Amino acid sequence: MIDRDELTRKKTDLIAIARRCFKRGLQTNAGGNLSVRLESADAIVIKPSGVGFNECAPDNLQVVHLDGRIEPSDHKPSKDLGFHLDLYRIRADIGAIVHCHSPWATGYASAGLEIPCLTVQTIEKIGRMPLIPLSANGGPQTETEISPVFRDTGIVAAVLANHGTIGVGATLMQAQYLAEIIEETAHIAYVRDTLLAARGLPPPDAPTFGTAAEAKAARGA
Numbered sequence: 001m002i003d004r005d006e007l008t009r010k011k012t013d014l015i016a017i018a019r020r021c022f023k024r025g026l027q028t029n030a031g032g033n034l035s036v037r038l039e040s041a042d043a044i045v046i047k048p049s050g051v052g053f054n055e056c057a058p059d060n061l062q063v064v065h066l067d068g069r070i071e072p073s074d075h076k077p078s079k080d081l082g083f084h085l086d087l088y089r090i091r092a093d094i095g096a097i098v099h100c101h102s103p104w105a106t107g108y109a110s111a112g113l114e115i116p117c118l119t120v121q122t123i124e125k126i127g128r129m130p131l132i133p134l135s136a137n138g139g140p141q142t143e144t145e146i147s148p149v150f151r152d153t154g155i156v157a158a159v160l161a162n163h164g165t166i167g168v169g170a171t172l173m174q175a176q177y178l179a180e181i182i183e184e185t186a187h188i189a190y191v192r193d194t195l196l197a198a199r200g201l202p203p204p205d206a207p208t209f210g211t212a213a214e215a216k217a218a219r220g221a
């Protein structure tokens with residue numbers, strides 16, 4: 001049974017994160033998607049198709065059960081619903097997903113380049129951001145391409161070729177932070193690579209450790 005209080009709370013959280021994502025320019029128009037898991041039922045709250053991040057409201061968000069059943073709604077389900085549901089099914093640690101088409105990261109993804117984890121923060125918070133190719137038929141990625149990557153529980157972020165980014169977390173805020181770090185890292189990587197190329201220099205090594213404690217522990221090993 002879906003707990004009404006939990007549903008109201010999760011909808012409020014989702015609307016706030018969607019606004020933040022829009023205001024930061026990570027998503028324009030009605031593209032991208034975000035969702036959050038309900039604890040009181042095997043179900044999620046998700047932004048439907050055709051509704052912008054900035055227009056999310058309590059009466060347009062959809063509730064979808066993990067078996068695919070959609071609670072009565074006037075809206076079309078998101079094209080990305082399949083991979084959202086599948087990630088919740090295969091990873092109990094995932095409580096929220098933010099998928100957006102943020103421009104710097106999607107630029108890398110459209111060039112077929114993996115975004116390098118080149119700052120200590122990205123090493124600590126993300127570790128690795130695999131680039132997931134388009135579907136075999138040339139269309140957008142679905143759970144067929146995305147779920148195998150996320151079966152590795154160490155993966156919290158990925159970039160979809162010619163499409164966008166995925167950040168997952170226990171909460172919406174955690175998933176949103178990752179969406180922001182992915183975009184920030186792509187921007188930093190572009191600036192770094194442009195400066196190095198202008199000077200004819202090769203890229204330096206990326207950091208091995210994300211925190212001073214990790215580096216210290218490795219030295220002592």
Ligand SMILES: [Zn+2]
Pocket residue numbers: 031032033080099100101163164
């Ligand atoms: Zn998308």
